[in-house]
Amino acid sequence: MKKMFINGIWSEAISGEKYKVKNPATGKIIYEVAYGDEQDANKAIEAANEVFATWSAKSVNERSKYLYKLYQIMLEEKESLAEAITLEMGKPINESRGEVNIAAEYVLWYAEEARRLYGEIIPASTTNKRLHVLKQPVGPVAAITPWNFPVSMLTRKLAPALAAGCTVVLKPASYTPNSAVKLFECIEKAEFPKGVANLVMGRSSRIGGAFTNNKLIKKITFTGSTDVGKQLMEAASKQVKRVSMELGGHAPFIVFEDADLEKAAEGVIISKYRNAGQTCICLNRLYVHRSIKEKFEKILKEKVEQLVIGDGIEEATEVGPLIDESAYEKVTYHVKDALDKGAVLVTGGELEKEGTLFYKPTVLTHVTNEMVITNEETFGPVCPIYEFDTEEEAIQKANDSIYGLAAYYYTRDLGKALRVGERLDYGIIGVNDAVPTTVQAPFGGMKESGTGREGGRQGIEGFLEDKFLSIDIE
Incomplete structure (x- = not known):
């Protein structure tokens, strides 16, 4: 059975529920998966929040090293990751291999981009002041990803968030949980600190509800339909949570x-x-x-x-x-x-x-x-x-x-x-x-196709706060 990854431990759902996943090419059941809910999501959120202070305090070099190690492991596991994608959602195996390559490239890009989180020193209007702008992580992040690119969509969210110093709770699509499990096995091999990256699977409405309701989550990043994106934005607005949305297209x-x-x-x-x-x-x-x-x-x-x-x-x-x-x-x-x-x-x-x-x-x-x-x-x-x-x-x-x-x-x-x-x-x-x-370029839409960008230097900005310090030196 495929389990969730919470605070560094592979876990069944608290409720004990499971669900079956089929191969769309054959119609055959290929495995069972832990079917979690808001209890599991909140447990993962607490783990992410507990480790946030120590993870965000690490130097950019330290965070970059973890990501670079993950990149290397993903390339070593390319065939296993590609096969998981194809068996779950039917994508031709050569396309799946290409997806894994791109997914790993996102990890490498943000391993490097972590070193370029530049702040600013602004010329002051008076001689007694110094004006500084700092870049700091927003906090624990909730990520929700779709089934059509079940590995690259994960790293496009995970990599910049982790590089910025955020911790993450991720919910993959119910159709493609094993692709996420395989990626988190790579994260485990890369020896990220416990609780930095967490995986929950199960009921979308209840897990999504935990993401929007739990005050410990400071940002939600979502890829999926415009209708669901609107619902998440409305729910997140009650706490003025930051959101980034990659929604429908035509x-x-x-x-x-x-x-x-x-x-x-x-x-x-x-x-x-x-x-x-x-x-x-x-x-x-x-x-x-x-x-x-x-x-x-x-x-x-x-x-x-x-x-x-x-x-x-x-x-x-x-x-x-x-x-x-x-x-x-x-x-x-x-x-x-x-x-x-x-x-x-x-x-x-x-x-x-x-x-x-x-x-x-x-x-x-x-x-x-x-x-x-x-x-x-x-x-x-x-x-x-x-x-x-x-x-x-x-x-x-x-x-x-x-x-x-x-x-x-x-x-x-x-x-x-x-x-x-x-x-x-x-x-x-x-x-x-x-x-x-x-x-290396921004990905995202205009109008009802979403808000925010992923990829490029812009992709990490959504996980950062600009903090302004005005310092009187006299």
Whole structure:
């Protein structure tokens, strides 16, 4: 059975409850997991609070050494971590290996960034004063992570928090607890002090309630749906807790008439069908210039139909299963609604095999604004194509969303590349680049896609307080 990690001890739930986790590719139960609640969460919070003073007092060199050791152990355990990801949520094994590499890079980045927590000395208005700004950790942090990137999402929160001097209580998604367990086994091997990093698993509402209600938690960092993010923000506001939220997305992908069509089509494949379309920054609306639409659809169709569907544990697999039945129902509903309202199926549009969660990579054309797929995040391998005539129209259509996480466009015109990027209301933009995210740059959204940033030097700022000292020296 997979246990929680609280105050350096592997623990069952206080209630004794357990739950079963299935492999979405096979439907088979792969293990049981401790099913905790607010009792376990509060126990972990107390442990994190008790050790906070000593952890935050450590030198940046000491904290950096712990993180660097964790980075090395993660690379040693890469295959084990990658296999855990694939078995739990179906991601192709090669993608899982890539995720572990990125997850480890976040740890390395913040091991180094811990050394760059610079304060300030500000010139005073009078000769008798000295003005100092100190950077100090906010306190114990609660982190909630999703299932679609079950290791890299953890380190993107854990690493900057620990580097800043915070202690952490983390709740992973119920679909992917073993990925978190494997990471915490690495944390244990790195010999972090007891209570610095804690893992709780179980009921989301009750554990989340403990995070928002317990006054010892000073910040909540969350990645997940916009609806849940709003609920957490509202609950956290009662104590004015700090929050950072990476929420839903509905990414536009624009192909201008002067684009390299082969490169753009490859970009669509990478953005839309990676992780079976189950990523928050993946393409949701493909806008293609009317003059090249027919040609581009043909290129894209050929590439989509070459994708290899199967169990993620197989080396050749490029598209794995959807996470569960509700995900399958949502994808089929979006496709059916579009077809019922006049969309045309270019390819796909059905299960790969009856009784499974494998949905064929799909392309739809003649899609309109009245269709559900235009306005809701699909989170599946379905690419709807729209057409446009002018640059102004493409920008207007791309910005017509409550979300503002990621956007993409392809053009060989330098002026257009600069103009469009400046006008798109999105936090992450790929210009001729379907994979713009990287550990050294900020990740986060605008509008209802969230608040705060992860990654880069900005990622650690959310775990720090600026303390101003005005010193009269006379």
